[in-house]
Each structure stands twice: as structure tokens, then as C-alpha cells.
Amino acid sequence: xxxxxxxxxxxxxxxxxxxxxxxxxxxxxxxxxxxxxxxxxxxxxxxxxxxxxxxxxxxxxxxxxxxxxxxxxxxxxxxxxxxxxxxxxxxxxxxxxxxxxxxxxxxxxxxxxxxxxxxxxxxxxxxxxxxxxxxxxxxxxxxxxxxxxxxxxxxxxxxxxxxxxxxxxxxxxxxxxxxxxxxxxxxxxxxxxxxxxxxxxxxxxxxxxxxxxxxxxxxxxxxxxxxxxxxxxxxxxxxxxxxxxxxxxxxxxxxxxxxxxxxxxxxxxxxxxxxxxxxxxxxxxxxx
Ligand SMILES: NC(=O)c1ccc[n+]([C@@H]2O[C@H](COP(=O)([O-])OP(=O)(O)OC[C@H]3O[C@@H](n4cnc5c(N)ncnc54)[C@H](OP(=O)(O)O)[C@@H]3O)[C@@H](O)[C@H]2O)c1
Numbered sequence: 563x564x565x566x567x568x569x570x571x572x573x574x575x576x577x578x579x580x581x582x583x584x585x586x587x588x589x590x591x592x593x594x595x596x597x598x599x600x601x602x603x604x605x606x607x608x609x610x611x612x613x614x615x616x617x618x619x620x621x622x623x624x625x626x627x628x629x630x631x632x633x634x635x636x637x638x639x640x641x642x643x644x645x646x647x648x649x650x651x652x653x654x655x656x657x658x659x660x661x662x663x664x665x666x667x668x669x670x671x672x673x674x675x676x677x678x679x680x681x682x683x684x685x686x687x688x689x690x691x692x693x694x695x696x697x698x699x700x701x702x703x704x705x706x707x708x709x710x711x712x713x714x715x716x717x718x719x720x721x722x723x724x725x726x727x728x729x730x731x732x733x734x735x736x737x738x739x740x741x742x743x744x745x746x747x748x749x750x751x752x753x754x755x756x757x758x759x760x761x762x763x764x765x766x767x768x769x770x771x772x773x774x775x776x777x778x779x780x781x782x783x784x785x786x787x788x789x790x791x792x793x794x795x796x797x798x799x800x801x802x803x804x805x806x807x808x809x810x811x812x813x814x815x816x817x818x819x820x821x822x823x824x825x826x827x828x829x830x831x832x833x834x835x836x837x838x839x840x841x842x843x844x845x846x847x848x849x850x
Pocket of ligand 1: 578579664
């Protein structure tokens with residue numbers, strides 16, 4: 563396989579993109595781009611970007627991730643989440659470069675008893691999920707050699723996320739209600755970026771879709787409780803109770819899957835990669 567010298571990272575300021583700049587650094591010379599250098603909502607403009615950089619590997623960590631807003635901004639979401647990755651993958655294929663992309667548990671409908679495996683039929687419930695699935699299929703159709711990692715419940719030190727929201731609420735509210743009937747594995751963006759870099763370094767003839775998440779499982783309510791318990795500045799909290807509520811008591815514009823548990827056997831078998839348990843990852847992320 564062609565040696566990687568140049569890497570193009572798209573979405574350098576995102577939760578995952580930010581970490582990728584560090585984890586991919588030992589593998590090649592990185593060009594990392596984001597707003598306003600590029601605009602994924604104008605996908606055709608990305609062709610000259612890829613051609614100018616001439617990478618051996620393109621990593622797309624950018625996406626339209628406002629899941630509820632996407633229900634009202636369908637076309638913008640589709641341009642960014644489906645069309646832009648397709649164009650990037652086409653250009654990577656044209657150069658003979660490899661392509662890494664991130665997808666989501668929201669491509670599944672959540673109505674399975676066990677863990678989802680990559681060969682399960684997707685059935686997204688939301689605009690966001692549908693556009694992400696469209697990308698997964700479009701990337702494969704370009705013929706580019708690719709890895710697509712389906713992630714879930716991502717948090718990190720950059721950007722807005724559930725951990726930051728809970729920490730903020732814990733300082734301003736005595737009672738917090740959190741959904742307890744959606745189940746998955748909270749996943750630390752640094753671990754995602756480390757696993758992706760390791761997979762790239764071990765990449766031989768493997769390819770396709772891989773689930774990638776921290777180990778274990780919990781509900782959003784279980785995650786919230788763990789955040790309050792592991793919070794290194796607990797003395798600043800005023801929260802006294804964290805109440806479990808069903809999804810039906812917290813209506814959102816976009817429907818979310820109830821069971822988001824992802825089987826990760828494929829990642830372990832093909833790349834010998836297994837991420838640590840989500841709770842130890844949470845503790846790690848609180849280390850200064
Ligand atoms: N977050 C999750 O819980 C989650 C779960 C499953 C899968 N994923 C997937 O994992 C990947 C990484 O997610 P993340 O949480 O790291 O995302 P994020 O923090 O929301 O970052 C997304 C990045 O995309 C950029 N972007 C958005 N619209 C753009 C545009 N029109 N032109 C150029 N750049 C644009 C953003 O730039 P600005 O900040 O400047 O807008 C940002 O750098 C995505 O593919 C996402 O779908 C995420």
C-alpha cells in the first residue's frame with residue numbers, strides 16, 4: 563500500500579478533528595482546514611482544495627452535527643454531511659489516496675434488542691441520520707479505499723457536548739432531569755482520534771464500516787450521574803437530585819434511537835483495537 567506522506571484533515575476545530583491533528587502527526591505532514599478556509603456547504607469548491615494539497619490520506623472530521631436543527635435545515639445538512647464527503651472521497655479516489663470518515667449510531671433505528679453490528683440494515687430516524695447514511699453509501703460507491711468509523715455520544719475538551727452541559731447545569735440547578743431509556747456508550751474524542759490513527763497505521767487491505775466507541779454502556783441519566791460524581795470541582799455543584807425521565811417526557815424535533823449499543827468485534831478482529839470503558843475515559847478527560 564502507498565506510504566502516507568501528506569494528510570488532509572477536514573474539520574480541524576471539531577471535537578474529533580482537534581484531537582486528530584495530534585494523533586495523526588506522527589504519520590505524515592498534516593494540512594488541517596476548517597471554516598472559513600473551506601465551506602462544506604459548497605461541496606464542489608472542495609475539489610481544488612484536495613488537488614492543491616495532494617494528500618495520500620484524506621480524513622473528514624467535519625459534519626453538520628446540530629441534530630434537531632437539521633430537521634429544519636435539511637438541504638444544508640445534506641450538502642455538508644452527504645455531498646461534501648462524496649466529493650472529498652471522489653477526489654481522494656482520483657489521487658489514489660485513502661479516505662477516513664466518521665459516521666454515527668443514528669443510522670440505526672434503535673429497535674434491536676442486542677448490540678448493532680455493521681451488517682445490520684440501517685434505518686435512520688432523523689435528517690441527520692439519513693444524511694450521514696447517504697455519505698456512508700456514497701463514499702463506498704466512489705471506490706476509494708476507505709475506513710468509516712460509526713461513533714456515538716461523543717464528548718471532548720473542545721466544542722459543546724453533554725459533559726459540558728451537565729457541568730454547567732450542575733452549577734445552576736438543584737434538580738436536573740435526564741433521559742434514562744436511551745442506551746449507548748459515551749465516547750471520548752481523544753480516544754476516537756487515537757484509535758483512528760492506530761487503525762491508519764495498521765491499515766493493510768481492510769476497509770469499510772467499523773463501529774468505534776468506548777467500552778461498556780449506560781443511559782444519558784447514568785452518564786450524567788457519573789459526570790457529577792467524577793467532576794473534579796464537585797464543591798461548585800448545587801445540584802441535589804438527578805431524576806431519570808423517559809424520552810417521551812423530553813420531546814425533541816429529531817427522533818433518537820433508544821438502543822444505540824454498538825458491537826465492536828469487527829474493529830478488534832481487523833485492527834486489534836478496543837477502547838477503554840467510558841467511565842475511565844471520563845475520568846481521563848477530567849485530568850488537567
Ligand atoms: N458529536 C457526537 O456525539 C457524534 C456522534 C456520532 C457521530 N459523530 C460524527 O463524528 C464526526 C465528528 O463529530 P464532532 O462531534 O467532532 O463534530 P463537531 O465538534 O460538531 O465539529 C464539526 C466540524 O465541522 C465543521 N463544519 C461544520 N459545517 C461546516 C462547513 N459548512 N464548512 C466547513 N466546516 C464545517 C465545524 O466547523 P465550525 O465549528 O466552524 O462550524 C467543526 O469543525 C462527525 O462526522 C459526526 O457526524 C458525532
